[in-house]
Amino acid sequence: MLNWLDELKVVIFDLDGTLYQDDAFLGRYLGYLLEGTLDETETAEVVMEAYDILDGSHTVPFGCFFDRQQHVVYEHENFEPTASFTWEGLKRDAQKTDPASLLFVGDVWCVAHVYAEKYKVPVDKRASAFEKVRYEMIRQPHGIRLHSPLFESIRAMNVERKIFMTNTPGETGPAFVHYLNIGTLFDDFVFDARKPTGMENMVEKLIEEGYAPHEILSVGDNPFNDLAPVKRLGGRTCLISPYSHFGNHAWDGAVKNVEELAAFLRQPSAVNL
Numbered sequence: 155m156l157n158w159l160d161e162l163k164v165v166i167f168d169l170d171g172t173l174y175q176d177d178a179f180l181g182r183y184l185g186y187l188l189e190g191t192l193d194e195t196e197t198a199e200v201v202m203e204a205y206d207i208l209d210g211s212h213t214v215p216f217g218c219f220f221d222r223q224q225h226v227v228y229e230h231e232n233f234e235p236t237a238s239f240t241w242e243g244l245k246r247d248a249q250k251t252d253p254a255s256l257l258f259v260g261d262v263w264c265v266a267h268v269y270a271e272k273y274k275v276p277v278d279k280r281a282s283a284f285e286k287v288r289y290e291m292i293r294q295p296h297g298i299r300l301h302s303p304l305f306e307s308i309r310a311m312n313v314e315r316k317i318f319m320t321n322t323p324g325e326t327g328p329a330f331v332h333y334l335n336i337g338t339l340f341d342d343f344v345f346d347a348r349k350p351t352g353m354e355n356m357v358e359k360l361i362e363e364g365y366a367p368h369e370i371l372s373v374g375d376n377p378f379n380d381l382a383p384v385k386r387l388g389g390r391t392c393l394i395s396p397y398s399h400f401g402n403h404a405w406d407g408a409v410k411n412v413e414e415l416a417a418f419l420r421q422p423s424a425v426n427l
Contacts, residue, residue, distance in 0.1 A: 158390060158406065159419075162313050163369040164360055166353070166384075167340070169320035169330060170263060171375030172394050173305075175412055176298045177262045179287050180204055184266055186283035187275050204265050210398050213243030217377065217399030219256040222271045224249075228256065230401060233382055241272075260376035260399070288326040292333035300334060301412040307419040308339055319344045319356065321379065349379035357387045371406070373415070381405060392418065 167173060181201045188197045206212040214220075219228040219235055226246060228235040235256065238246045259268055270280050290296045308316065318340040320327050327345035331337055347353070353372065360370055367388030374380025374392075377399060381391040385405070392407035393399075394415050409415045 158368065159371075161369055162311075162371050162390065164315045164317065164365055164371070165308075165311060165313050166317045166319055166356065166370070166372040166374075166380075167308070168372075168374030168376070168380045169318065169322060169327070171261050172373055172380075172415075173334060173336065173412075174298045174301065175394075175396070176291065177205075177208065179291055179296070180208075180262055180266060182290065182296075183283060183287040184269055186286055187266065187270050187280065188273060191273050191275065200269055204269065207259070207265055208262065208397055213239075214241060214259070215400040216265075216397050217258075217260060217401060219258055220268045220271065221251065221255050222257055223252065223255045225272060232401075233258075233378055258376070258378040260378045261395075264376070285324065285326065288322075289329070292329055297333075301416070304412045304416040304419075305334075305336060305339060307416040311419060315342065316340045317342045317344065317356070319347045319349065319353065321347050321349050321352075349376075350383045353380060354383040354387070357384050357389055361387065377403060377405075 184201050184204060185197055188200060192200065203212060207214050207216055210216060214227050215229070219230060221228065221238070226238050226240055228238045228251065230236055235251050238249065238251075240246065257264065257267060257271065259265060291298050316339065318331070318336075322330070323346040331343065344352070344356070347356075357367070357370060357372075361367060368390060370384065371390040371392060372380050372384040373394060375395045377393060381393060385391050391405040392409065392415075393403075393405045394409050394411070396410045407418055409418050
């Protein structure tokens, strides 16, 4: 029986949480965002709460929507908002939602963005905090860990095109590519990709070029940005995440870490799908 991975011709890879994994930056990032807004004790409590969201022990589930205007949380069905509740977990009556106000809490960076919204951190401060923590991640003592076996597995894939897509704006995207030494690993590099819309546009473009949807695979850690647009268009999907996400989604593959992803790409039978 033909394995669906053998049919692939294009693979799209996310960057953060996919080609490397690190959540140690979250505490530092929140500290930079909230400096001058909260005192040290209050910031420490926010950091603990943020990690509680990641590990599933908070009333706010990881993989939900956060409403930037009302500061409430939405559950969802296939990424369509359903029941809403307060930060403390109290259910709310159904109210009209503005889709443009919804932030999907789908990866570690998004958890930090929720607190930037909650505490009304100015845009310029968000940008400087983001840039500061990003550069820390590619310098010692906070440099992220490279996992060479994953890069070797990607290099060994027998496909026509390997595409790198990250929402990271500015110069830190190329800086991460240089730090990870993956400049020759991909055929196309897309920075400031504006996913999920950018992902949908990319897959539609590939289909227009003649690729069948089932010949396209997207690998990423944010289901809303990296996977849902591809699945809607009939493409293949693989989630990489050590965290439990709200909702029941049937992705084509699911792995917890870069080690499992390396095995999945090279020896699919080694990973339970």
